Amino acid sequence: MTELGNRLKETREAKGYSLEDLQRITKIQKRYLIGIEEGNYDMMPGKFYVRAFIKQYCEAVGLQSEVVFEEYKEEIPTTYEDEIPVSLSRVQTKKGVPASSSKVFDVIPKLLIALFVIGALIALWVFVQNKVSDDAGNADPSNKEPVAVDQQDLPNEDEPVEEEDKDQKESNEDTESDQEKAAKEKEDNTGQSLEAVKTEGTKTTYELKNTDQFKLELAAKGDAWVAVYNSKDEVLFQGMMYDGDKKEYDLTAEQEAYLVIGNAANTGINVNGKLLEYKIPTETVRQDIIIQYQPAESQQ
Structure with missing residues (x-):
């Protein structure tokens, strides 16, 4: 057991706290708490989380984490390079590709783009030629016949607008306006509400209202440690998520969800x-x- 572990x-x-x-x-x-006390950091998800867990441990027992990190800086890892083994693996794979193959891969996208541009230009040229031919045919005087216009059918600009038509138009506009207002009010009344109501330290409480379902989705944009608990404090998930990973849960039957996000x-x-906006x-x-x-x- 390390000196830091003994002190913690x-x-x-x-x-008077048990584990x-x-x-x-x-x-x-x-x-993980046992690993911190025993100084067994190899069992942690990564060096990045070693520091995060030690900080959380210190805050829970009343120690100043900054002082602890400074006093035991020789024992506590300072980097998190081992947090991205997948990325390292991908880099090594790319390094193994021969230089000649890499050049071929670089040329292929450019060749495809060039072919696409050429094809688009050809299609545009054909379209323009067809359009010009159609316009030339329509402009031929032999294909047109004079159209007789009865002067009696033309509207008289001096005649006043009929009051009945004006009233009907205003009535239609009022009806459409009322319908738009009603639709907007209905949308506002039935729209989901997700608001932050309390922030304390690193903890934020949100209220989800005006909806008859509670579906949760977690999407990773990089490496992150995540834990999900329901209202009975049961663990639904706990572990690492990597770039592109998703977790979905239907919590409609629950009253609360508790999430521990290791890398916000x-x-x-x-x-x-609807994307939740971090208050912190x-x-x-x-x-x-x-x-x-x-x-x-x-709520009704």
């Missing part, structure tokens, strides 16, 4: 297809998101 454990026990209590407070798995900048949260800037890497759901039926 002694502080936790002085507070289960600390897991409940921090939302960090018990096995790399994690998008969609509620019923994503420079705050770890954020806790609580979504309280009030079905539309219960």
Whole structure:
């Protein structure tokens, strides 16, 4: 056990917290808390999360994380290069491609673009030629016949507009205006509402209203550690997500969802297809998101 681990454990026990209590407070798995106390950082998702978990641990037991990081900087990892093994793997694969093949791959897109441009120009030339031929045929005087116009059928500009037609036009405009207002009011009354109602530290509480469903989607734009809990505090998911990964949950039967986002900048949260805006800037890497759901039926 490291000196940092001993200090954290002694502080936790002085507070009267068990590992289960600390897991409940921090939302960090018990096995990771044990790894922090034992100095076993290899079992963590990555060095980036070692620092995040230690910071959360310190805040839970009342220690100043900045002081702890400075005092034990020789023990705590300072980089997170091992957080992107997939990216490293992709880079190595690209390096293994022969130079000649790489040049061929560079030329192919340019060749395809050139062919596309040539084809577009040919199609445009054919269209213009056909258009010119049609216009020339229509302009032939032999194909036109004079049209007799009865002067009696032309409207008299001096005649006043009939009052009946004017009233009918105004009535139609009023009816359309009323219909547009009603449609807009209906849309406003039935539109989903997702608003942040409370922010405390790194935790933000949102209220979801005016909807009869609660569908949650998490979309990763990079490497991120994520945990999802329902209103019974049951774990629906806990682990790493990588670029392009998605997780979907139908929580319509739940009253609340608790999300632990390990890297807010790399994690998008969609509620019923609407993107949730982080109330706290994503420079705050770890954020806790609580979504309280009030079905539309219960609000009536």
